[in-house]
Amino acid sequence: xxxxxxxxxxxxxxxxxxxxxxxxxxxxxxxxxxxxxxxxxxxxxxxxxxxxxxxxxxxxxxxxxxxxxxxxxxxxxxxxxxxxxxxxxxxxxxxxxxxxxxxxxxxxxxxxxxxxxxxxxxxxxxxxxxxxxxxxxxxxxxxxxxxxxxxxxxxxxxxxxxxxxxxxxxxxxxxxxxx
Numbered sequence: 001x002x003x004x005x006x007x008x009x010x011x012x013x014x015x016x017x018x019x020x021x022x023x024x025x026x027x028x029x030x031x032x033x034x035x036x037x038x039x040x041x042x043x044x045x046x047x048x049x050x051x052x053x054x055x056x057x058x059x060x061x062x063x064x065x066x067x068x069x070x071x072x073x074x075x076x077x078x079x080x081x082x083x084x085x086x087x088x089x090x091x092x093x094x095x096x097x098x099x100x101x102x103x104x105x106x107x108x109x110x111x112x113x114x115x116x117x118x119x120x121x122x123x124x125x126x127x128x129x130x131x132x133x134x135x136x137x138x139x140x141x142x143x144x145x146x147x148x149x150x151x152x153x154x155x156x157x158x159x160x161x162x163x164x165x166x167x168x169x170x171x172x173x174x175x176x177x178x179x
Contacts, residue, residue: 001048001137002114003041004081005074009048010037012073013055025054042113045137064141071145072152079153082106092154093129096147096174097121117143127176132169140170147172 014022026035029050033043052070056063079086085103089095099119107114117135124130131147133140144162151158157178163171 001043001045002039002111003037003043004039006037006043006048006051007039008074008077009051009070010035011077012070013051016069017055017059021055021058025051025058029054040111045115045139048139067139067141068145068148071142071147072149073145074142075146075149075153086150086153092150092156092158093123093174093176095150095154096129096131097123119143124173129174131172131174132165133172134169143170144172147174 010022010026013025029035029047031047031050033041033047035051037043052063052066055061055066059066085106086095088102089098096119099121104116107116115137117133117137117139120132120134122130133143135143140162144160147160151174156176158174158176161173161175163173165171
């Protein structure tokens with residue numbers, strides 16, 4: 001997992017919960033990296049699970065909620081770093097539909113070693129989009145938070161229904177409420 005994900009996670013923890021909590025979760029995690037991340041480095045994704053688990057123990061907030069909050073936070077940071085990913089489309093469904101066939105292609109140009117999830121998208125109706133998340137990492141709550149972040153960015157009110165699939169993938173059905 002790219003170091004920029006870790007650096008943004010620790011930045012969010014420090015902003016929302018304070019330096020002491022951020023320092024505590026790193027110190028108590030006994031991470032192979034030592035918790036010293038660079039934005040361009042590559043780190044074992046399992047360290048993220050360890051950090052989120054420690055944050056859960058420190059705050060009592062469910063892991064799923066922490067992952068979603070981080071996804072929303074990360075979306076804002078990604079837009080700040082790569083504004084062209086969102087400026088080239090006019091609405092959230094066009095953006096979400098472009099993740100695999102544009103955004104991930106561009107990310108691989110910047111970071112050839114990036115291991116990215118796969119999203120299959122299908123427009124069910126003009127107001128309903130299906131996304132199928134595939135990843136061996138099981139970070140679908142983070143993906144859901146990124147989707148929520150994209151909805152906020154495009155000022156779109158929607159409901160997201162999440163359903164695990166038998167093959168380990170996760171289905172998201174996003175229904176716009178504001179058309």
